[in-house]
Amino acid sequence: MMSVSQQGAHAMVRAKFAIGQLITHSLYGYRGVIIDADPEFSLSNDWYERMATTRPSKQQPWYHVLVNNSSIQTYVCESSLEPDFTEQAIQHPMVDIVFSGRSHGHYVLADKIN
Numbered sequence: 001m002m003s004v005s006q007q008g009a010h011a012m013v014r015a016k017f018a019i020g021q022l023i024t025h026s027l028y029g030y031r032g033v034i035i036d037a038d039p040e041f042s043l044s045n046d047w048y049e050r051m052a053t054t055r056p057s058k059q060q061p062w063y064h065v066l067v068n069n070s071s072i073q074t075y076v077c078e079s080s081l082e083p084d085f086t087e088q089a090i091q092h093p094m095v096d097i098v099f100s101g102r103s104h105g106h107y108v109l110a111d112k113i114n
Helices: 045-051
Strands: 004-007 010-013 022-025 031-038 062-067 073-077 081-083 099-103 106-109
Touching: 022 062, 022 073
Parallel strands: none
Antiparallel strands: 004 010, 022 031, 022 081, 031 062, 062 073, 099 106
């Protein structure tokens, strides 16, 4: 589903997953919900060396994920995620802060007031 269109030396990357979408980590099996996305890896090289033990490509979308049944937030590459179609709610203390509810199996972002 990821589409990449080549324009000269610049490639446009389209994320496979959306904010509010339920996912499962393909290697570790945990469920979660996406709260943000980066077009490519954007954390420090130190974090990558310590945490990205499988050394996935930095040149793909990376997602900020609230992990079900925990208070953990992770940062995961697109190639390690699969859609979760169970539609079971995510149990995480930040869910009710980030999202206003659920609709059609997706979480809906809460309106931000500045």
